[in-house]
Amino acid sequence: MKLSAQVTGGRELGARLIGLGRAMSRPGPQQPLEEAVLAGGRIVAGRAQELAPRSVGAPSVGNVHAADTIMPRITASRNGYAEAHIGPGRRHFYLMFWEIGFEGRDGMVRKQPHLQPALEEKSRAAANEMGRVWRQALNDYVRRASGRTA
Numbered sequence: 001m002k003l004s005a006q007v008t009g010g011r012e013l014g015a016r017l018i019g020l021g022r023a024m025s026r027p028g029p030q031q032p033l034e035e036a037v038l039a040g041g042r043i044v045a046g047r048a049q050e051l052a053p054r055s056v057g058a059p060s061v062g063n064v065h066a067a068d069t070i071m072p073r074i075t076a077s078r079n080g081y082a083e084a085h086i087g088p089g090r091r092h093f094y095l096m097f098w099e100i101g102f103e104g105r106d107g108m109v110r111k112q113p114h115l116q117p118a119l120e121e122k123s124r125a126a127a128n129e130m131g132r133v134w135r136q137a138l139n140d141y142v143r144r145a146s147g148r149t150a
Helices: 010-025 032-051 095-100 115-146
Strands: 071-078 081-087
Touching (some): 010 032, 010 115, 032 081, 032 115
16 A cells, blocks of 8 residues: 655745745834734723823813823834833823822822723733734735735
C-alpha cells in the first residue's frame, strides 16, 4: 500500500502569512493594533466622561469641560504591541485630583473617582470591541490578499 500527499502553494502561503504579520502588527497611526486599542479605550473613556465631575456653567479652562477631554491616547507602539492611556487632556490635568481625592480649602476631602469605576464597568465591552476591530482588520486583509496573485 502506498500513501502520498503533495502540498502546493506553500511559498504563496508563506508570503501571505509574512504579509499578514507585517500588516497587522506594525506600529503607527491607523494600524490595526492601535485602532483596536483605541476602540476599546473609547468605550472606557465614554463612561469615564459620564462619571467625571463637571463644573457648573461655562468651562473653567478653554472652551470645553475637563470631562469632555477624557480620551485614549497611544503612548507606546512597536511591532506587535500598542498601549493607550486614558485620561483628560493636558490643560485639564486637575481632573486627576478628583480621581484620587484632595483636600479643599475648607478642609473637606473631595473625591469623585471616574476612571477606575469606568474601567471596572466597561472592561469586558472594551475587550469585545478590541476583538471586533481586530477581526474586521483581519477579514479586510484576507479579502485584499485573496485578490492578489503571488
